Structure formats: C-alpha cells, structure tokens
Amino acid sequence: MNPGNRGTVILVLLLAIIAAPVTAAVYFTTSAPGIITKGDTFSISGTGAVNGTVGIWIVGRDHFEVLTTAPDRHGNFSITIKPSATNRFSSGQYAIVFQDPGASGVLEIEGGTDVNDNLVVMNRGKIVTRLGHRQDLGENIRPIAGQILSSSSIPGMDDIFQVEYFFVEEPAVFFNNLIPASGFRLPDQITGERIVISGTTNIATENAISTEIRTRNTKELVTVKTIPVISGDPMNTWIWDLDAPGLPPGDYELTVGWVKSNTTVMGVFTVKYPAPPSSPSDGKPVDEKIPRQDDYTFPVLVACSLIVLAIVLYYAGRE
Incomplete structure (x- = not known):
C-alpha cells in the first residue's frame, strides 16, 4: 500500500470513530x-x-x-x-x-x-x-x-x-423456615438460649422493619424492636434476634412489618425447656459380655443317679 492510500485509510477510520454514536x-x-x-x-x-x-x-x-x-x-x-x-x-x-x-x-x-x-x-x-x-x-x-x-x-x-x-x-415480608402445612408456625425455641428468626422482603434497604413479640394466649406485649433490611439477591433479607436467655417457656407471636405500607406478617412459635439429660441405663450395656456362669446340672444328675443305684443294689442284696 502506498503512503497516499495508507493516509486515506487512516482518515476514513478516524472519521468512522468520530461519527460512531x-x-x-x-x-x-x-x-x-x-x-x-x-x-x-x-x-x-x-x-x-x-x-x-x-x-x-x-x-x-x-x-x-x-x-x-x-x-x-x-x-x-x-x-x-x-x-x-x-x-x-x-x-x-x-x-x-x-x-x-x-x-x-x-x-x-x-x-x-x-x-x-x-x-x-x-x-x-x-x-x-x-x-x-x-x-x-x-x-x-x-x-x-x-x-x-x-x-x-x-x-x-x-x-x-x-x-x-x-x-x-406490592410490598411483602416473608419468614424463612416455616413448618410446611402448619400455617405460620415457626420452629420451636429453647428457653435460656439466643433466639434467631429470619426472613426475606422485597422492600428496599433504606427502609426499616418493625417487629413485636406478644404472648399468644394473653396478647401481652413482650418486646418491640426495629431491624434493618439487608441487601440480598434475589430478595432482600431481615434478621430478628434476642440474646440469651431468650424467652420464658410459652407460646409467642412475632409480628414483622413495614409500617409505611401497613404490610405485616405474623409467625407463631413455642419456647420450651431444654430436654432433660439422658440417665444411664440400669441394665448392663448391650455390648458388654456377660460372665459365663458355672453349670452344675450334670454333676448333680450323675450323683443322684448313683445314690438311687446304690439304694436299689442294697435292697436287692438283702433279698
């Protein structure tokens, strides 16, 4: 390519770049x-x-x-x-x-x-x-x-x-770990331990979520808490927690919502006592070998037979 043609090509390329949207x-x-x-x-x-x-x-x-x-x-x-x-x-x-x-x-x-x-x-x-x-x-x-x-x-x-x-x-708030076919029942909790309940939402992270805990039978207010919305994908998330010792044993309702739009959801759960420690078995462990006991049945049987035979021979000799 001669220098004149090369210059023409370069000029065309520059014009194409300048004209590109x-x-x-x-x-x-x-x-x-x-x-x-x-x-x-x-x-x-x-x-x-x-x-x-x-x-x-x-x-x-x-x-x-x-x-x-x-x-x-x-x-x-x-x-x-x-x-x-x-x-x-x-x-x-x-x-x-x-x-x-x-x-x-x-x-x-x-x-x-x-x-x-x-x-x-x-x-x-x-x-x-x-x-x-x-x-x-x-x-x-x-x-x-x-x-x-x-x-x-x-x-x-x-x-x-x-x-x-x-x-x-529409604004929505959801619980994680709902028990299937149970309505809005959440997993049981243990008294004396930290309680953590989480969920998802489609509201933006600049918002805050309001929560409250009430006893299920008397509707007595136990605690109120405001929690942040955490960025997530595909949905944003939220976490409600209560440090140990948690809550006394009983049935509770947790209401979570976005006050701005009057959007709420309620979950119910039970706080139980810890399971009692298992007591050791009174019987011997299954895998422990039971000592073999001495069996005197045969010697006793032989001795009795000899005694009977001696008696029979004694009376037979007298006759």
Missing part, C-alpha cells in the same frame, strides 16, 4: 434486583451522557410517561421517582427505556397521544406508531417496548435507545 452508561436503583416495590423510591442515573438532554420512558400496565433531564457538564444525570409515584404503579412488568439524543443533540423521537387519546410514538411531531389506549397496554409490555425501540431504525434518525425490564410488586 456515543451513549451513556445507565444505572437503576430498585427495591431489590429486578423489582420496584410500590411505595419505594426508584431512581435512574447515568454517566457519559455527552449528547445533551436524555429521555426516560416508563411504560407499564396502564402507565405511560416520558421524562427528560439535562446532564451536567460531565455527562452525569439522575432522575428519581418518588414513593408517592411508585405507589400508584400497577403491579406487573414495566419497561424503562433510556433515550440518548445521539450526535444531533436533539430528542427526535417523542411520546404522546393523538386526538382519540391513543398513545403514540412520534418522529419530530409526526406519528410513526400507535400503541393503543393506556388501559389496553396489558401485562406483556415487551411488544410495546419493541415498537418504541423500532423507531431507532427510521432513516436519518440518530436517537439511541436502551431498555431494561422490571416487575412492580
């Missing part, structure tokens, strides 16, 4: 991996958004909105969905679509509604796709997201899209 790295902060719990904060943030104002499409069952935010001069951005907003989300799958304006610096694809209140996708104000009515979006949101993403193939349009899917759920 640059998009941001996007991060999501959710209640638990892949889960947005109603009443929890949900946030979308990113870095490297150097092309200008970005868009966030939130599409779910009967939910459709497009938010925009301008990154700072370093390309960082963040959008926070408040608990009051997520509390209105319907349970089910949601698509979160990130939209980068591309090299043009302008968001050309927009969301909106037509005169018949149909949800639409528009390119510079011109409708390119109708998504139907909001209440008809349904539970399977992937085809709807696919229609939004397909707009990136419109000739002359340089917007860049990324999509992530999440499930919106």
Whole structure:
C-alpha cells in the first residue's frame, strides 16, 4: 500500500470513530434486583451522557410517561421517582427505556397521544406508531417496548435507545423456615438460649422493619424492636434476634412489618425447656459380655443317679 492510500485509510477510520454514536452508561436503583416495590423510591442515573438532554420512558400496565433531564457538564444525570409515584404503579412488568439524543443533540423521537387519546410514538411531531389506549397496554409490555425501540431504525434518525425490564410488586415480608402445612408456625425455641428468626422482603434497604413479640394466649406485649433490611439477591433479607436467655417457656407471636405500607406478617412459635439429660441405663450395656456362669446340672444328675443305684443294689442284696 502506498503512503497516499495508507493516509486515506487512516482518515476514513478516524472519521468512522468520530461519527460512531456515543451513549451513556445507565444505572437503576430498585427495591431489590429486578423489582420496584410500590411505595419505594426508584431512581435512574447515568454517566457519559455527552449528547445533551436524555429521555426516560416508563411504560407499564396502564402507565405511560416520558421524562427528560439535562446532564451536567460531565455527562452525569439522575432522575428519581418518588414513593408517592411508585405507589400508584400497577403491579406487573414495566419497561424503562433510556433515550440518548445521539450526535444531533436533539430528542427526535417523542411520546404522546393523538386526538382519540391513543398513545403514540412520534418522529419530530409526526406519528410513526400507535400503541393503543393506556388501559389496553396489558401485562406483556415487551411488544410495546419493541415498537418504541423500532423507531431507532427510521432513516436519518440518530436517537439511541436502551431498555431494561422490571416487575412492580406490592410490598411483602416473608419468614424463612416455616413448618410446611402448619400455617405460620415457626420452629420451636429453647428457653435460656439466643433466639434467631429470619426472613426475606422485597422492600428496599433504606427502609426499616418493625417487629413485636406478644404472648399468644394473653396478647401481652413482650418486646418491640426495629431491624434493618439487608441487601440480598434475589430478595432482600431481615434478621430478628434476642440474646440469651431468650424467652420464658410459652407460646409467642412475632409480628414483622413495614409500617409505611401497613404490610405485616405474623409467625407463631413455642419456647420450651431444654430436654432433660439422658440417665444411664440400669441394665448392663448391650455390648458388654456377660460372665459365663458355672453349670452344675450334670454333676448333680450323675450323683443322684448313683445314690438311687446304690439304694436299689442294697435292697436287692438283702433279698
């Protein structure tokens, strides 16, 4: 290759690199991996958004909105969905679509509604796709997201899209180690020992869980405690414990809940006395050999026989 051609190739490569689309790295902060719990904060943030104002499409069952935010001069951005907003989300799958304006610096694809209140996708104000009515979006949101993403193939349009899917759920708290087919019965505990009871939840780690112990028969309050939510995968976790000596023998109820959403669950358990130590057996151990006893049956039998024979011979001689 001659120097002139080599220079041309290098120039073409540089132009290709310069013209390549640059998009941001996007991060999501959710209640638990892949889960947005109603009443929890949900946030979308990113870095490297150097092309200008970005868009966030939130599409779910009967939910459709497009938010925009301008990154700072370093390309960082963040959008926070408040608990009051997520509390209105319907349970089910949601698509979160990130939209980068591309090299043009302008968001050309927009969301909106037509005169018949149909949800639409528009390119510079011109409708390119109708998504139907909001209440008809349904539970399977992937085809709807696919229609939004397909707009990136419109000739002359340089917007860049990324999509992530999440499930919106009602707040829930669960116990570990529930005894099967027993309702909400937990394993028995031993008085004098530390008590540890654990579980899982889909609420976020910035929340706290309230707990209380009551006697099962009289409902007398024994103790109240606030415990943290611990990050986990696939679910967050919680641990309630009570140091030794634990609780007196009896039946108890443990109520665990998230006061913010009035979500509670109750488990019952029994505290028992320790099992008494096993006493040694009065009999001899099974594996101990029993000494052999002397058997005098045969000698006695022989002696008796000789005595009888002597008596018989004595009387026979007299006759």
